[in-house]
Amino acid sequence: MKAALLFLQAATGAMAPAPTMDAMRQQVTDAYRQEEARQAALPPAKDDAEKIIRLGTLDQVGRITMMKLDWSLVPAHQQPKWRGAILAEISRHDRLNQERLKTLIPEEGWFRISVYGKEAARAAFLIVQHAVDDPALMRGTLNRMEALLPDGEAEGQAYAMLYDRVAMTFDKKPQRYGTQVNCVDGRWQPTDLETPDTVNSRRQAIGMSQTIEQYLAMFDNAQCPRA
Known part of the structure; x- marks a missing residue:
């Protein structure tokens, strides 16, 4: 009997606690806070390209954390609601990143690769790609990127992804x-x-x-x- 009780206690102790929606969302919130604290401890960005790259890291940190969450113990019928709550937290940070990015957009309209570098241009694109609540920003960026394609000042992959999202989300057209x-x-x-x-x-x-x-x-x- 004693051995059986000890086995039961060991087995019970080894079981993972049931997750909660708030706890999973908090993991995403904490990831943003940790990255914001890390960046706050860095020396000031030396130029706009570095500022954009830092914003790009913030854009990704919540999504990467969400991808790593363990959904195996979340009932299937609850997952859409929980995912929606976590995505709402990500969207809140997205909007902050979008407003910060807008203050950095140059007078010529977009970030040329030859001036800002590929890493910064990609980071800026990702922030806009997630701006589904700001159609004007997405459409305007799409037009400016298209103008830069012939000179190699914008990446075709980024343009294609933005084109397809705008077409399907706002224009209700097939993706290209x-x-x-x-x-x-x-x-x-x-x-x-x-x-x-x-x-x-x-x-x-x-x-x-x-x-x-x-x-x-x-x-x-x-x-x-x-x-």
Whole structure:
């Protein structure tokens, strides 16, 4: 009897406590606070490019933390509500980053790679890509990036992702480059794609290095449950 009791106590002690929505959201909030504190301890940014790169790190920290959360103990019927609460926290920080970025946009309209570097240009793009509550910022950036493409001052991959998101989110049009994917019967796939047979030609035309097949191979289908 004593041995059985000890076994039960050991087994019970080894069980992970049931998660709560607030606790999971707090992990994301704490990640932002820790990154903000880390950046506050750094010397002042030497230029606007460094400021943008730091904003880009803030843009990603909440998303990376959310990806690492353990959802295995969260009932499936509760997950949409919990994810929504966490995404609301991420969106709150996104809006702060967007307002900070707007103060850094140069008079010529966008961040040229030759002036700011690829890392800063990519960070700025990611912040705009997440500005789904600010259509004017997304549309304006898309137009400015398109003007910079011929001179290599904007990346084709970034332009394509922004084009597809604007088309699908605001214009209710098919995506052109296949950058936006959804979980369909156990596989990540681009949905509502304009003329699928020629998508690789369009990707190549704006300087994208991957075919649609290579792009989709990057996604983890294990994270895409079958219906």
